[in-house]
Amino acid sequence: MDLLVSPSAEALARLLAPVTFLFCCVPVLWMVVVKPRVKSTTSFLSEVKGRLKTRWDLFTYPITANGRIRAAYAQMNGKALRMHSPESWMTLVSSPELIKDIKTATNDQLSLHAAAKEILKPGYTMNGFNWHDQRGIEGIGFVRTLRTLLTNHLPQLTPGVRGIIDRTFAQEVGSGGTVNVLTLSKKVVTKISAYSFFGLDYAENNEFIDAAYYYNEDVLYGSELLRLVPGFLVPVVGAFIPMFLKRQRTFFYGLVDIIEGRMNNPDPTVKYNDVIQWIIDTSPKSNPWTPPRMAFEVMAIWFGSVQGLATTLTFAIYSLCENPEYIAPLREEMESSAGGEFFVQGEGLPLMDSFLKECSRWTPVESVTARRCALKDFIFSDGTRVAKGEWVGIPIGPMLRDASMYPQPDVFDGFRFVDPKILRGLGQKSTQPEGPSKFTDVSETWHVWGTGKLTCPGRFFVSYVMKHVMYHILDNYDLEMDTNRKNTVHWRTLTLPSPGVKAKLTARV
Numbered sequence: 143m144d145l146l147v148s149p150s151a152e153a154l155a156r157l158l159a160p161v162t163f164l165f166c167c168v169p170v171l172w173m174v175v176v177k178p179r180v181k182s183t184t185s186f187l188s189e190v191k192g193r194l195k196t197r198w199d200l201f202t203y204p205i206t207a208n209g210r211i212r213a214a215y216a217q218m219n220g221k222a223l224r225m226h227s228p229e230s231w232m233t234l235v236s237s238p239e240l241i242k243d244i245k246t247a248t249n250d251q252l253s254l255h256a257a258a259k260e261i262l263k264p265g266y267t268m269n270g271f272n273w274h275d276q277r278g279i280e281g282i283g284f285v286r287t288l289r290t291l292l293t294n295h296l297p298q299l300t301p302g303v304r305g306i307i308d309r310t311f312a313q314e315v316g317s318g319g320t321v322n323v324l325t326l327s328k329k330v331v332t333k334i335s336a337y338s339f340f341g342l343d344y345a346e347n348n349e350f351i352d353a354a355y356y357y358n359e360d361v362l363y364g365s366e367l368l369r370l371v372p373g374f375l376v377p378v379v380g381a382f383i384p385m386f387l388k389r390q391r392t393f394f395y396g397l398v399d400i401i402e403g404r405m406n407n408p409d410p411t412v413k414y415n416d417v418i419q420w421i422i423d424t425s426p427k428s429n430p431w432t433p434p435r436m437a438f439e440v441m442a443i444w445f446g447s448v449q450g451l452a453t454t455l456t457f458a459i460y461s462l463c464e465n466p467e468y469i470a471p472l473r474e475e476m477e478s479s480a481g482g483e484f485f486v487q488g489e490g491l492p493l494m495d496s497f498l499k500e501c502s503r504w505t506p507v508e509s510v511t512a513r514r515c516a517l518k519d520f521i522f523s524d525g526t527r528v529a530k531g532e533w534v535g536i537p538i539g540p541m542l543r544d545a546s547m548y549p550q551p552d553v554f555d556g557f558r559f560v561d562p563k564i565l566r567g568l569g570q571k572s573t574q575p576e577g578p579s580k581f582t583d584v585s586e587t588w589h590v591w592g593t594g595k596l597t598c599p600g601r602f603f604v605s606y607v608m609k610h611v612m613y614h615i616l617d618n619y620d621l622e623m624d625t626n627r628k629n630t631v632h633w634r635t636l637t638l639p640s641p642g643v644k645a646k647l648t649a650r651v
């Protein structure tokens with residue numbers, strides 16, 4: 143019996159030797175190497191728990207970010223607060239003093255471009271376009287293009303814009319029906335933007351418009367995909383993304399064609415007044431850009447333009463459906479002399495202006511603005527330190543619902559920004575402590591357009607387009623929501639229209 147057992151016991155002992163060794167060594171290693179680093183088992187466990195919680199928070203961030211920004215703001219009381227986001231730690235600030243620090247920071251301290259690059263990953267999602275981290279290195283001709291040249295040109299665009307709106311609504315809504323509001327807004331905004339960017343010929347060119355329309359979405363989906371895959375896989379997955387960007391290439395080469403055509407064969411009898419021409423005209427003279435570089439510049443502006451405007455317009459249409467008591471006074475204003483003045487000057491309609499501003503307060507697309515990446519260590523005036531590579535931001539979403547800035551913040555008050563003298567008490571539930579203001583104003587309490595020297599140069603175009611589309615709707619249709627569910631969803635720090643939300647438009651008799 144023994145003889146039979148002995149060899150297998152020996153084999154077993156040989157097998158168990160390494161295991162026994164490990165069993166003996168692990169506690170020794172634990173005592174020598176690990177234990178001195180962790181004060182006690184409890185603190186070790188709480189460290190592990192903390193790390194797991196951070197991982198979980200980052201994993202759920204896309205759907206919890208909005209609520210977490212709100213919760214953070216509720217704790218801030220004017221102080222800075224550092225929170226984790228998937229891209230980086232982010233220090234949120236809301237007091238005028240700390241916001242001023244962001245405003246006065248130099249371009250080599252805090253960078254919007256570096257933060258945008260991290261989010262959009264343009265090297266993979268935008269045909270390899272990799273802009274500089276520091277704003278202004280290649281000039282800021284786009285600011286003059288949009289803020290001055292486009293804004294001044296708006297009144298001349300009016301007949302063309304009205305034609306586009308008429309045709310788009312005739313095709314999509316006709317004499318009435320149920321429509322997906324986001325789809326409708328995107329169509330009309332893309333066409334109006336194409337008209338002001340490239341001229342009327344291109345606004346009617348279906349292949350080009352289609353490519354321009356989907357280019358934005360392709361960038362967003364591509365960058366979202368890259369944010370979901372683990373960091374080490376980004377270059378691998380990123381290398382495949384360009385294969386799916388056919389529409390982006392159509393848009394890019396279409397733009398290069400237009401630019402080359404205008405630069406190589408200038409026609410002295412034709413004067414172009416559109417964004418693409420102003421980008422050509424304001425591009426750096428000392429180190430001239432190639433047509434593809436100019437095309438990238440146009441694509442970058444186009445990207446910032448269409449998506450935000452279409453979404454904001456969608457929310458304004460929802461708000462009009464949900465607050466029908468504003469329809470009559472808005473129509474009354476349109477039928478007054480203010481309506482005619484708006485058509486001539488491209489701005490005005492103070493009641494509509496305030497209504498649109500309230501829609502933006504009610505449903506802001508972004509809940510964090512002035513997002514910047516620190517290009518070097520940055521110290522706020524209260525001593526809060528932001529390490530190089532970390533981000534800062536302003537929690538604009540919850541600030542727009544703060545009673546200290548907006549009386550009765552949870553009441554939709556479409557005329558809260560109007561001068562009471564114009565309104566003569568009509569339907570105004572509250573007035574703003576700082577006095578009347580315009581949709582396009584930038585102020586201490588209104589950071590929707592950014593802050594300091596970096597504000598949205600396209601905001602006058604936004605106001606103009608939204609007013610024209612709302613004018614058309616109010617003039618031609620009665621409207622109500624067709625979908626009896628929540629209109630919006632939160633994704634990361636964005637608020638977006640829920641898929642499939644529809645409104646019923648009925649032609650006015």
Ligand code: HEM
Pocket residue numbers: 254277284285288443446447448450451454507511512513589590591592593595596597598599600601603604
């Ligand atoms: C409702 C729609 C829009 C909103 C809410 C919006 C908001 C903003 C904000 C907040 C910034 C500053 C970014 C920051 O500081 O983090 C900005 C910058 C910018 N926006 Fe807009 N924007 C809108 C539409 C547009 C449109 C239609 C255009 C073009 C026609 C445009 C062009 C730009 C450009 C070029 C910048 C960069 C400015 C610079 O670097 O100086 N935006 N926008």
